[in-house]
Amino acid sequence: MAPSVAARGKIYKAKRRGEAIPEGWALDGEGKPTTDPEAALGGVMLPMGGPKGSALAIMMDVFSGVLSGSAFAGHVTNPYDPSKPADVGHFLVAIKPDLFMSLEDFKERMDYLYQRVIGCEKMAGVERIYFPGEIEQLTQEERLKSGIPYTNGEIEALNNEAKKVGADLLKC
Incomplete structure (x- = not known):
């Protein structure tokens, strides 16, 4: 779960699609509110729930970064940067209710x-x-029935990756 108002992946998606992001999702590199996804990626995502959400985000960073020995405190590599491993950590909890x-x-x-x-x-x-999680579950059910809608820009990006590995190209 992203402890930010929105998952960073939604910022990347908005950037690919040439769309603005909603106000309140991020600050730019100068600490100013922004609706520009490029500026948001150069700045910081805002935590959900204000100061209390910030505390939860820090605890998530402790569990999934500090304790796991992986990157933390903003040092996880951008998922679209193939120059080095992402060094992302995970924190899983299993509870046996009975x-x-x-x-x-x-x-x-x-x-x-x-x-x-x-x-x-x-x-x-x-x-x-x-x-x-219910919206995501309903979306998954719909996508399994009707497929995943992609923009032409997303299809082009996927085709560029497909060309690198000799995979079949997608049709727009």
């Missing part, structure tokens, strides 16, 4: 939490409240 209660009780409690979250009173103009 060590704390019966699996049936856990499922009932999770369903209750889910129903409470999605059943909350909605703000004007909001049709549905989603549980964390």
Whole structure:
């Protein structure tokens, strides 16, 4: 999970597509708010949740960077820079719920939490409240049925990589 307002990958995607990013996602290299993805990549992503989110981001950096022995504190290599390994670390947690209660009780409690979250009173103009990860799950189901929409620029970038390794090219 990205501890920033939006995942950095969304900034790269906006850059590839020639789109602006929403206000509040990033600061440029001078610390000024920006909607320009190029300037955002030269600056810093803003943490979700303000100061409390910043604390969570630091703890994620401790767990996935400091403790794992990989890069941390902004030193993970850009995923589009093939000049050196990314040195990205990961932090995984596995929890066995039935060590704390019966699996049936856990499922009932999770369903209750889910129903409470999605059943909350909605703000004007909001049709549905989603549980964390639910939008991505629904998007995956849709993509499996109808495919992944790409812009011509993304197809060109993929074809440039395909040419390097002799793979078949995609059609626009």
